[in-house]
Amino acid sequence: MHVIYRDRTWDFAETLTVRQLLERLKLLPEAVLVVRDGVLLTEDQTLHPDDTVKIVAVISGG
């Protein structure tokens, strides 16, 4: 799967849950949202090798 987060990208060949993906990238689920095809995903959702996934950072300076 193709993963986009800020100005970085990653590619993973295997099937992963959202939770596993965030663990791989060492991102806290509290600080991001995960979106596939414009749809917001919960951590138990499965991501497939042909998916394009966008990780949205939610924390800002305030």
Next chain:
Amino acid sequence: MRCRRCGERAAINMPEHKLALCAPHYLEWFLERTQNTLRKYRMLEPGDRILVAVSGGKDSLALWDVLLRLGLSADGLYIDLGIPDYSARSRQKVLAFAAEHPTARLHIVDVQAQYGLSVPELAVRKRGDNRTCSVCGIVKRHEMNRIALEQGYTVLATGHNLDDEAAVLFGNVLHWQIGYLARQYPVLPGDEAEGFARKIKPFCRFYEREVAAYTLLRGLDYIYEECPFAVGATSLEHKALLNQLEHRAPGTKLQFYVNFLRARQQEELQFKVEPTQVILEPCRVCGQPTTAGGLCAFCRLWQRETPSEHPVE
């Protein structure tokens, strides 16, 4: 994971509330919780006219959107700080939102056009590069209050979320800033005679992630990039620390902040404040209240350039 209300696939899981919801029910819940917060802290009074400070970021645009969806009278105020590239893009986001909501009015203050210097230029001239955020804060607070009073708004609403408030509380406790702790509350009463509009933070019980989810699900277009001056800010470090605690124990941030407010409300936590020692006087230049005697903090920043007329678009 299934929506607690309808059993459809959930769009968001909120361990802090032990609650998962689908997109339509999340948007419904978000409005309900905002209304609940408005009531809980008695933020509004009948007939209030609300001015929402909008930056083009997710929190303020979401707040304006929610207040309008709740059927409240809420206009927007955008302050163009003149931050290269960033301000132009954020202004565009606000203009686009306003164009889709023609019943609401948008006020724009362009700091550079009005006072002769952008905020970054003013910060360099006055305090050196590393103080841009404090200069920015003074300018925004002054201009928000000015427009609210000049245009007859009774309430000034800002999009501060729970992560913002918890990070501020964390910083205040860490350094035992008693004066700031005494003032930290989601409603600051206004005083027409003194020249202050009431200030409210209706999103103070929403996690930043919850606001971002609302913005995404509503399809609101906001400026995603961080303000270039906020990079490396202490508040971001505090937020990251609190999120680590939250990850281990969901609900930590909410309890930290809300229990602080509850302790204050129930007077379990009291601060020795001596309001009689604070004498407010109108600023000699702009007329806004100040404790300094003479010029307010904003006008001291501009001492070489006296603020001129204050046109509003």
